[in-house]
C-alpha cells in the first residue's frame with residue numbers, strides 16, 4: 150500500500166512542482182488548491198486526489214481532514230503562503246493580520262486538523278515551509294519576515310511536543326522561481342499610492358527592481374527546490390531543517406559572523422534606505 154501526502158497550495162510554484170515528483174516516487178498525493186480548476190491538467194490516477202482547500206477557512210480544513218480519513222496519510226506539507234511587503238510605517242493592521250491568517254494561523258490549523266490522521270502512521274512527518282526569512286529579516290518585508298519567524302517558532306515548539314510521534318521538518322528556501330514575486334506585487338494593493346510623496350516612493354521602486362534582479366539571476370527553479378523537499382519526505386530519518394539554495398545557506402552564516410551594525414548597514418544600502 151502506498152504512502153499518501155497532502156500538499157497545500159498546489160496551483161503554482163513549489164507545491165505544484167512537488168505533485169508529479171511525489172507521484173513518481175510512488176506516493177499518493179492529495180493535491181489541494183483554493184481553485185481546484187488549476188489542478189485539472191494533472192494526469193488522473195489512483196495515486197491522485199484533488200481537493201479544494203483554502204487554509205484560512207476552518208470549515209474547508211475540517212472537510213479536507215474528513216475526506217482523508219480513509220487514506221494512510223503519512224505526511225502533510227504546509228506549503229501555501231504568500232508575501233505581504235511594505236514599509237512597516239505604511240502597513241495597515243488588516244494587511245498584517247491577513248498575512249498571519251494564511252502563513253501562520255492557516256498552517257497551524259492544518260497541522261492540528263491532520264495530526265490525528267498522521268499519528269496513525271508510523272514514521273509520519275509534517276513539513277512546514279518557512280523561508281530563510283524565518284531566520285533573518287530584510288527591510289520592506291516586515292509582515293512576511295514576521296510570519297516566517299512565527300512558522301519557525303511553531304515548528305520548533307511542535308517538534309518538542311510531538312516530535313517523538315510525528316517528525317517536524319522545517320523547510321527553509323532562499324529565492325525560488327515561482328509565482329511568489331508576482332503575487333507579492335498584487336498583495337501591495339494601494340501601497341504605491343500610500344507611498345507617493347514619502348521617502349518610500351523611490352525605495353519601493355528600487356525594492357521591486359532588487360527582488361526582480363535576484364529572481365532572475367539567483368533564484369533556484371521550483372523543481373529543484375521540490376526535489377530537495379522530496380528528499381526529506383522520503384528520508385528514513387527526516388532532517389530537522391532543510392535549507393534550500395546557496396543564498397539561504399550563506400546569508401545566515403554571513404549574518405552570524407558580522408557585527409550587527411555592519412549587517413544593518415549592508416541591508417540599508419542594498420535596499421536604498423541610506
Ligand SMILES: NC(=O)c1ccc[n+]([C@@H]2O[C@H](COP(=O)([O-])OP(=O)(O)OC[C@H]3O[C@@H](n4cnc5c(N)ncnc54)[C@H](OP(=O)(O)O)[C@@H]3O)[C@@H](O)[C@H]2O)c1
Pocket residue numbers: 157158159160161162163164182183184202203204205228229230231232251255278279280281321322323324325326327328329330332
Ligand atoms: N518563492 C520563493 O522565493 C520562496 C522562498 C522561501 C519560501 N517560500 C515559501 O514557499 C511556499 C510556496 O510559495 P511559492 O514560492 O511556490 O509561491 P507561489 O507560486 O505563489 O505559490 C503559493 C501557493 O500558495 C497558495 N495559497 C496562498 N494563499 C492560500 C490560501 N489561503 N489557501 C490555500 N492556498 C493558498 C497559492 O494559491 P493561489 O494560486 O490560489 O494564490 C499558491 O498555490 C510559500 O509558503 C512561500 O512563503 C517561497
